[in-house]
Amino acid sequence: MGEKVDEKETVFEAVEKHGVKFIGLWFTDILGRLKSVSISVSELEAAFAEGMGFDGSSIKGFARIDESDMLARPDPSTFHMVPWRPKKDAVARMFCDILQPDGSPYEGDPRYVLKRNLAQLQKEGYTFYVGPELEYFYLEDDKSLEVLDEGGYFDLMTLDAGSDIRRDTIVMLGAMGIKVEAGHHEVAPSQHEIDLRYTDALTMADQVMTYRIVVKEIAKQHGCYATFMPKPIFGANGSGMHVHQSLFKGERNAFFDPNEEYQLSDMSKRYIAGLLRHAPEITSVTNQWINSYKRLVPGYEAPAYITWARRNRSTLVRVPMYKPGKETATRVEFRSPDPACNPYLAFSVMLAAGLAGVNGKYELPTPTEKDVYLMSDEEREREGIETLPGSLIEAITLTEQSELVREALGEHTFRNFIMSKQVEWDRYRINVSEWELEEYLSVL
Helix, strand or coil, X not given: CHHHHHHHHHHHHHHHHHCCCEEEEEEECCCCCEEEEEEEHHHHHHHHHCCEEEEHHHXXXXXXXXXXEEEEEECHHHCEECCCCCHHHCEEEXXXXXXXXXXXXXXXXXXXXXXXXHHHHHHCCEEEEEEEEEEEEEECCCCCCCECCCCCCCCCXXXXXXXXXXXXXXXXXXHCCCCEEEEEECCCCCEEEEEECCEEHHHHHHHHHHHHHHHHHHHXXXXXXXXXXXCCCCCCCCCCEEXXXXXXXXXXXXXXXXXXXXXXXXXXXXXXXXXXXXXXXXXHHHXXXXXXXXXXXXXXXXXXXXXXXXXXXXXXXECCCCCCCCHHHCCEEECCCCCCCCHHHHHHHHHHHHHHHHHCCCCCCCCCCCCHHHCCHHHHHHCCCCEXXXXXXXXXXXXXCCHHHHHHHCHHHHXXXXXXXXXXXXXXXXXXXXXXXXXXXXXC
């Protein structure tokens, strides 16, 4: 317990040192949208002790009217100054755990869902490390698809109008304690990527939420708009969130074995097999929007087929090549998620799928080093290559039948997530699109 007291003390010291006036208590709704309750410093002691009350019924997927009282209790280990706010009006933030009035964890809190999944792993002495690569677009504003540049992959030139914005973003992320591996221009015009240095999954889910806010905030300061929409521009690559993942036992990477083919341990092979087998039923969580499925189509670098490989970037799972002396870097890259997902739930279902493979001793199929997009339907069928769901409703239908996802998310979140997505699909289904008008109006 001593450690928590120290963390709280550190928070109070920082508040005094920086002259903090207000603290944002951040938490996430079921769809991964960031919420915030602002408190003054005088309420901080009470917030730590009991949590701050709020109405849960107004938060997406949280609670019904008759069970709406919720408490947001800040996690002192997540304290950080909000560096884009002026120093004279110093503001800090902490992520919160959501509690019921009796102080027990609220099962509809996505952060709790991930913590619950990680607790099982910790009992066996393992830590789940993740390193996501989030892509996004800079646009002139949120009403148009006007891009800022015509740059391409890794371009560094006047074409890359976003490089200054990206640099400022990386500096700001550093100021919030988030380590960045790399930042570069992506394939599509005005598309960018900043890769976060791997860390444990809970810290990383908090960091992903922070990252999305920082990217948008800095874009706004530069007079433009950043979007994590998976496929905003027709005919251009969509934005993905490739998630590198590994399991460590203490300092030892449980995915590495120098004596095995590809230097992959039995555990990592089974983990990959789990991801592959359960990919269809977890896709509605890793790709949770109608628009997500406009990205998961052949021809635009996003995976549509359920295969794995080492060099091949058209596959769903890639194992980056082993570098001698870099045993800790052995990892598995899951390439279908997009950056608009709820990271707490996405990390939970990926872990559940991988562990199902480990515990069930799944057999890893042979890798597919050919470009799957160039194979004929017959070839794919011969090799037993299946596809990811092609639409949100297809994905949701598979999730609805999944015991694995039900267990990973818990009954409350599982039920609310599916219900919310079915409503979204119905709203989309009755909408008459521009495409339909152009295609049919003048000929039917």
